[in-house]
Structures are given as C-alpha cells and as structure tokens.
Amino acid sequence: MPSSGLQTPALLVDETRFDRNVDRLNARLHRFGVPLRPHLKTIKNVELALHMLAGHPGGAAVSTLAEADHFFAAGITDLLYAVGIAPGKLDDVARRIHDGMRLTLILDHPDAARAVAEAAERLGTPFRVLLEVDADRQRAGIRPDDPELIEAARILRHGGARPAGVMVHAGGSYACRDRGCLVGAAQQERDVAVSAAEALRRAGFEVPVVSVGSTPTAMYAEDLTGVTEVRAGVYAFMDLVMAGLGVCGTDDIAVSVLSEVIGHRRRQGEVLIDAGWMALSRDRGTAEQRVDYGYGRVCDEAGQLLPADVIVRATNQEHGIVARRDGEPLDRADFPIGRRLRILPNHACATAGQFERMFLLGAHGDSIGGSIVDPIVDSIVPLARCRGW
Amino acid sequence: MPSSGLQTPALLVDETRFDRNVDRLNARLHRFGVPLRPHLKTIKNVELALHMLAGHPGGAAVSTLAEADHFFAAGITDLLYAVGIAPGKLDDVARRIHDGMRLTLILDHPDAARAVAEAAERLGTPFRVLLEVDADRQRAGIRPDDPELIEAARILRHGGARPAGVMVHAGGSYACRDRGCLVGAAQQERDVAVSAAEALRRAGFEVPVVSVGSTPTAMYAEDLTGVTEVRAGVYAFMDLVMAGLGVCGTDDIAVSVLSEVIGHRRRQGEVLIDAGWMALSRDRGTAEQRVDYGYGRVCDEAGQLLPADVIVRATNQEHGIVARRDGEPLDRADFPIGRRLRILPNHACATAGQFERMFLLGAHGDSIGGSIVDPIVDSIVPLARCRGW
Numbered sequence: 147m148p149s150s151g152l153q154t155p156a157l158l159v160d161e162t163r164f165d166r167n168v169d170r171l172n173a174r175l176h177r178f179g180v181p182l183r184p185h186l187k188t189i190k191n192v193e194l195a196l197h198m199l200a201g202h203p204g205g206a207a208v209s210t211l212a213e214a215d216h217f218f219a220a221g222i223t224d225l226l227y228a229v230g231i232a233p234g235k236l237d238d239v240a241r242r243i244h245d246g247m248r249l250t251l252i253l254d255h256p257d258a259a260r261a262v263a264e265a266a267e268r269l270g271t272p273f274r275v276l277l278e279v280d281a282d283r284q285r286a287g288i289r290p291d292d293p294e295l296i297e298a299a300r301i302l303r304h305g306g307a308r309p310a311g312v313m314v315h316a317g318g319s320y321a322c323r324d325r326g327c328l329v330g331a332a333q334q335e336r337d338v339a340v341s342a343a344e345a346l347r348r349a350g351f352e353v354p355v356v357s358v359g360s361t362p363t364a365m366y367a368e369d370l371t372g373v374t375e376v377r378a379g380v381y382a383f384m385d386l387v388m389a390g391l392g393v394c395g396t397d398d399i400a401v402s403v404l405s406e407v408i409g410h411r412r413r414q415g416e417v418l419i420d421a422g423w424m425a426l427s428r429d430r431g432t433a434e435q436r437v438d439y440g441y442g443r444v445c446d447e448a449g450q451l452l453p454a455d456v457i458v459r460a461t462n463q464e465h466g467i468v469a470r471r472d473g474e475p476l477d478r479a480d481f482p483i484g485r486r487l488r489i490l491p492n493h494a495c496a497t498a499g500q501f502e503r504m505f506l507l508g509a510h511g512d513s514i515g516g517s518i519v520d521p522i523v524d525s526i527v528p529l530a531r532c533r534g535w
Numbered sequence: 536m537p538s539s540g541l542q543t544p545a546l547l548v549d550e551t552r553f554d555r556n557v558d559r560l561n562a563r564l565h566r567f568g569v570p571l572r573p574h575l576k577t578i579k580n581v582e583l584a585l586h587m588l589a590g591h592p593g594g595a596a597v598s599t600l601a602e603a604d605h606f607f608a609a610g611i612t613d614l615l616y617a618v619g620i621a622p623g624k625l626d627d628v629a630r631r632i633h634d635g636m637r638l639t640l641i642l643d644h645p646d647a648a649r650a651v652a653e654a655a656e657r658l659g660t661p662f663r664v665l666l667e668v669d670a671d672r673q674r675a676g677i678r679p680d681d682p683e684l685i686e687a688a689r690i691l692r693h694g695g696a697r698p699a700g701v702m703v704h705a706g707g708s709y710a711c712r713d714r715g716c717l718v719g720a721a722q723q724e725r726d727v728a729v730s731a732a733e734a735l736r737r738a739g740f741e742v743p744v745v746s747v748g749s750t751p752t753a754m755y756a757e758d759l760t761g762v763t764e765v766r767a768g769v770y771a772f773m774d775l776v777m778a779g780l781g782v783c784g785t786d787d788i789a790v791s792v793l794s795e796v797i798g799h800r801r802r803q804g805e806v807l808i809d810a811g812w813m814a815l816s817r818d819r820g821t822a823e824q825r826v827d828y829g830y831g832r833v834c835d836e837a838g839q840l841l842p843a844d845v846i847v848r849a850t851n852q853e854h855g856i857v858a859r860r861d862g863e864p865l866d867r868a869d870f871p872i873g874r875r876l877r878i879l880p881n882h883a884c885a886t887a888g889q890f891e892r893m894f895l896l897g898a899h900g901d902s903i904g905g906s907i908v909d910p911i912v913d914s915i916v917p918l919a920r921c922r923g924w
Binding site for chain 2: 154156209210229231254257261418420424484502
C-alpha cells in the first residue's frame with residue numbers, strides 16, 4: 147500500500163468515491179434545474195471546492211471568515227457566510243467587501259438588522275444580507291409568517307444594506323429515521339423558504355435569492371419550485387451519520403482516518419490505535435441512530451470494512467480503543483502491532499475539521515456491482531485544509 | 536473590555552489563574568521532593584511550557600511528534616513521547632534523535648519491543664524506552680507481575696535499545712467521585728509503578744525512571760516513595776471535569792472561549808452564540824459527572840459566572856445554543872445581540888486543541904478571599920499553539 151508511507155494519523159480522501167458523490171448530487175439537481183451552492187465547511191480545501199463548483203454559477207457557502215479568505219484567495223469570490231452575523235465582525239466583513247469579496251451575510255432578528263444597518267451607514271458598505279428563516283425550530287431563523295421578517299428587511303434597507311432574499315436550513319432532517327421523513331423535511335424547507343420569499347415580495351421587496359439546503363434534504367427533495375439555489379456540504383465526503391439516515395451507503399464514504407495498531411488489551415480482546423479524539427473528533431453522531439458505531443467503523447488499510455463489525459469503542463487524546471461492536475473479543479492475531487487500519491467517521495465535518503491537510507488517494511481497480519474492490523492506489527496528493535476563524 | 540477587540544471565537548487564558556495553578560502543583564510536589572515532567576499536550580505552547588518547567592529538571596511529555604518538534608525548536612530537548620510507539624514512526628523518531636532530541640518512547644508489549652529492537656539495530660539508534668505499566672485496566676500497559684514486562688525489557692536490550700524504566704497513567708482517576716477514590720487511585724498508580732520497577736531490578740535491569748501521573752493523582756498523591764517524576768498537564772488550565780472531580784474550583788479554570796451572541800430562540804428562551812463544536816470541541820466530559828454542563832458553563836465577558844446556572848446546551852459546527860441548566864427560559868434582555876460571553880470548557884485539552892492560537896490575559900484587580908474580582912485586563916498577548924501530528 148502506498149499509504150504505508152504516510153505518517154499516522156492521516157486524513158484520507160478516496161477520489162473515486164468523492165467524484166461519485168459529487169456527480170450524484172449534480173445529476174439530481176440538474177433534473178430540477180436548480181444550481182448548487184456547495185458548503186465548503188466540510189472539505190475546507192480549494193482543489194476539491196473547484197471540483198464541486200464545476201457546472202454551477204460559482205458561488206459557495208462558508209462557516210467562518212477564515213474559510214472566506216481561504217477560498218477568496220483562490221478566486222472563489224461569491225461567498226455566503228452562513229452563520230448569523232455577530233455585530234463584532236462587521237468591520238472585518240466590510241474590509242473584505244471593499245477588497246472585492248462578494249460576501250453575503252445572514253441574520254434572523256431585527257436587532258441584528260439594526261447592527262448591520264448601523265454599520266452599513268457608518269462604514270459606507272451596502273452589506274448584502276439573506277434573512278434566515280426557520281423550518282423546524284431546530285436552531286435559528288424567523289418564522290415565515292412573523293412580522294419581524296418584514297421588519298428586519300425594512301431596517302436593512304433603511305440603513306443602506308441590501309436584503310437580497312431568504313435562506314433556510316432544515317437541520318431537523320438529521321433526526322429522520324426513514325425516507326418519508328426526509329422527503330417531508332425537504333418539502334417543509336422549500337415551502338417555508340418560498341412562503342417567506344412571498345411575504346417579502348408582498349411587502350415590496352425583490353427577492354432574488356431563495357436558498358435552501360442540507361445534504362439530507364438536497365438528496366431527497368422532490369419539489370424545488372421557487373427555489374434559486376440548494377446548499378449542501380457533507381454530500382461530497384458522506385459519513386456514518388448520512389449512511390445511518392439512508393442518504394448514502396457505507397461504501398460511499400470518501401473520507402477516513404489512517405491509523406496504526408500500537409497495542410493490545412488482551413483481557414478485553416481489544417486493540418489500541420494511534421488515532422484518538424484529536425484525530426477522530428469527539429463526535430458521537432451515530433449514538434442517536436439505530437446503530438451506534440462509537441467513534442467510527444474500522445476498515446483495513448485499503449478501505450474495506452473488516453468482516454466482523456469492528457468499531458472505535460472509546461478514545462483518549464491520541465489513543466483509540468478498537469473493539470467488536472457485539473462485545474465479543476477480537477482475535478489479536480488479526481491485529482499485529484504495526485498493522486494499519488482506516489476509520490470511517492461519524493461526522494465528516496467534525497473529523498476532517500481536526501486536520502490541517504489530507505491526502506487524496508487516486509485509485510483504479512476491479513469493480514463489482516459499482517463498488518471498487520481490491521483498489522490499487524496509484525496516486526497520493528496532499529491537500530491543504532483551512533483552519534481557524 | 537480590551538477583549539472586545541478580539542475576533543470571536545477566541546481562546547483566552549487567564550494569566551492569574553494559570554500562574555496560581557502552576558504554583559499550586561509545584562508547591563505540592565516540592566513537599567515530596569519529586570520533580571514534575573509537565574505534559575504539554577494541554578497547553579501546546581512554548582511560553583507557557585517554559586513557565587511550567589521552571590524549577591524542574593527540564594523534561595516534558597508530549598502526545599505527538601509534532602509537539603516534540605515544536606518544543607525541541609524552542610530548546611526543550613528532553614521529551615517523553617507518552618503514546619505507545621507505532622512501529623511506522625520509528626524511522627522518524629530515529630531522525631529526531633540523531634538531530635539531538637532526547638526523545639524517550641513508551642511501549643507495553645513484547646511485539647512492540649521487537650519492532651523497536653529491530654529498528655534500533657537497523658538504524659543504529661539506541662532508542663530509550665519506558666515500559667508502560669497498567670494501574671487500572673483503563674487503557675494500556677503491562678501488569679507489573681506479568682512476565683511480559685521482563686520479556687519486553689530483554690528484547691529491547693538485546694536489540695541495542697535502552698529500557699530506562701517504567702511509566703504509569705492512572706486514567707481511572709477521572710472516574711472518581713470523591714477524595715478517597717482519588718487518594719486511592721494515586722496510591723495504586725505509585726504502587727504499581729514501584730512494583731514494576733522492582734520486578735525489573737530483580738531481573739537485573741537498572742531502572743532510573745519511575746514515572747507516574749495524571750492531574751487528579753498528582754493533586755491527591757500522599758505517598759510518592761520510589762517515584763522519580765510526576766507527569767501532569769491539565770493542572771495548568773483546569774476545566775469543568777476537574778472541578779467536578781473536586782480537583783479544583785470553578786474559579787481556578789484558566790481557559791475559556793470568547794464568543795458573541797448572534798441570535799435568540801425566543802420561544803425556547805435560548806440564545807445563539809458564534810461558538811459551536813468547532814471552537815468548544817464535541818467533548819461532553821461532564822455528562823458522566825454529577826452535574827452535566829452540556830458543552831460548557833457560561834460567564835460574562837470578564838470571566839465571572841452568570842448569576843443563573845447557564846450552559847451551552849447544544850452545538851452545531853459554528854453555532855452554540857445557550858440555555859439555563861434548569862430549563863427555565865433566559866431573559867433575552869440580558870443577552871442582546873452582540874454581547875460577548877466566555878465559555879468554560881468541559882475538557883481543557885479538547886477545547887484548546889481546536890485552536891492554533893490563544894490570548895493570554897494579564898490582569899490585576901481587587902482580591903477577595905484569594906480570587907480576583909472585577910478584574911482589569913491590562914495586557915493581551917497572542918500565543919501560538921502547536922497543531923497536527
């Protein structure tokens with residue numbers, strides 16, 4: 147395995163799976179004629195971002211101003227900063243806009259609109275803003291029938307900022323357990339966005355942007371009438387939480403952590419590896435799902451799931467404890483010290499977020515039923531990742 | 536507040552509390568005449584490391600080779616890499632030793648000893664190794680009466696490596712609920728280490744190093760006879776898990792995350808901030824303790840706990856949801872959009888591990904009962920942190 151030359155722990159991306167995941171969502175949205183605004187918080191890398199943006203208008207979403215700078219430096223200029231704006235960041239945002247970044251903000255409260263309007267006047271910056279609308283009471287957003295929606299838009303306009311539309315994220319879709327729930331969450335997300343857009347139009351606002359999305363709803367939407375763009379990020383990497391939702395299969399998960407066996411817990415029939423929560427993250431997303439995979443599922447060095455259902459049961463900072471999910475002891479002869487394993491993560495954003503760089507594995511191999519078996523890795527390309535804020 | 540000029544989220548270190556924490560453990564170990572080998576995985580910063588090393592022989596522990604490089608470049612040459620060595624790292628370790636780093640490894644299995652012995656012969660590098668001994672069956676280590684302890688030492692010596700002693704980490708101390716348990720865990724850690732050292736001496740080995748430690752056991756040890764060094768790392772920052780154990784008070788916690796209110800969840804009586812799990816980490820360490828603080832306890836911008844018991848109840852990547860712990864609604868008039876808050880972390884290592892830099896706040900102020908009230912921050916010093924592997 148060429149990956150045996152890599153220092154462990156290392157973040158790996160399977161190029162074949164990544165490409166397939168990107169193609170799948172593109173094909174899906176193409177049927178609706180709605181473009182994608184990929185959310186780059188999962189990949190945090192320029193090369194992969196350019197691949198995800200191909201065939202779309204070129205706009206992306208980010209979760210930090212550090213990401214905005216990272217992608218702007220690579221020529222991606224149309225950026226939606228998809229976290230409610232903190233007033234303390236407005237001077238920094240204005241500087242970026244004056245430098246040519248087409249940065250759009252979001253907010254969900256008249257008080258936040260007042261802070262933006264005040265800064266727009268003070269700094270002479272016509273901040274472009276989407277109003278965040280709430281689909282499912284999971285996190286943020288104004289309800290589409292709340293008069294504060296119109297009030298916030300008026301405050302923005304009055305101060306010289308530009309209310310440019312609405313955005314909705316149906317975070318509740320992550321708690322679905324079946325297809326019906328996912329389809330329903332997607333419909334609700336679309337309906338709420340369009341309803342808010344119509345309320346704004348009735349109040350005399352132009353609403354060029356009606357932005358919806360999450361990976362689960364993007365993959366299950368059946369109606370995008372009135373929607374101008376879909377946002378999704380995890381879809382490119384996928385993870386165990388998405389597989390647990392039924393949004394992908396385990397063999398669609400493109401991201402994994404390469405690690406090495408460093409010891410045995412003989413009495414417990416468990417194995418120690420050099421990937422702990424610093425590499426895997428503390429995310430326990432599958433704990434809420436039908437099948438709890440601890441801190442991740444264990445594959446061999448080539449990325450194939452081990453025959454028994456093997457997971458990372460527990461972690462310390464730089465140690466992982468590998469065990470069978472059914473509690474039966476592992477045969478330690480199968481796990482010699484020095485053996486390399488790959489761990490599929492619960493949550494791609496959280497695990498990838500722990501790394502400054504990753505390695506893209508180009509592969510070819512025999513294909514059986516659409517999945518690559520016995521892949522031969524023929525290239526390893528190091529890719530930088532953005533970090534910090 | 537001078538911290539109002541900082542970008543949020545930001546990692547803050549209270550210099551007064553940091554100094555007091557360092558002094559407290561130093562004074563404690565001074566009574567036993569045992570030096571400290573500070574574990575630098577919590578702070579990951581040179582300036583703070585030099586402060587922690589003052590008055591001790593100068594050796595430190597690290598959890599990654601990246602940390603070893605980071606501190607070696609600053610002149611800290613005696614480094615214990617306190618994670619069982621992965622055979623795949625031995626060539627990299629040898630390079631560092633040849634460059635002058637006095638890097639000591641650990642292992643807990645004859646097979647790992649064989650890999651080190653083979654590399655020692657192949658590379659002409661007399662790796663210095665401590666044998667990891669198991670105190671409480673929590674993670675790794677050979678039991679002190681297991682013949683594999685002597686076998687591993689013999690394999691190392693035969694290959695030209697240097698078995699230099701034993702190390703024990705009583706990770707089980709983190710699960711204690713009272714002082715008796717902590718004192719017992721410390722005694723067990725010491726007893727197991729000394730017993731393993733004696734077994735090695737009976738087999739003809741010199742055992743210059745008998746290394747024990749964890750922050751809880753370092754703070755509660757009553758007998759360190761036969762121990763040559765104590766390791767601890769969290770003690771300098773402290774955190775809610777340590778406070779929950781009784782190892783420190785909440786007002787000893789030196790590390791916090793500065794964040795800003797970005798919205799309200801009116802119906803739920805909750806508040807949104809711009810610090811999610813990317814800043815706070817996914818660590819839920821207090822979930823297992825008597826009082827569960829979610830993703831952290833909320834303080835005002837000056838670092839004083841809010842009058843009601845307020846926590847970060849939930850997190851997304853860059854969003855935190857702030858709520859009263861008792862479920863009663865917050866008064867949103869107390870949390871205007873733009874207000875800054877500081878979050879005390881569950882686990883200092885995990886939260887600090889999310890940041891590339893931190894800000895040391897120097898403060899003076901009126902002191903009541905030993906704790907600074909109404910502090911006036913008079914300096915903010917940015918400090919770099921090591922990241923990666």
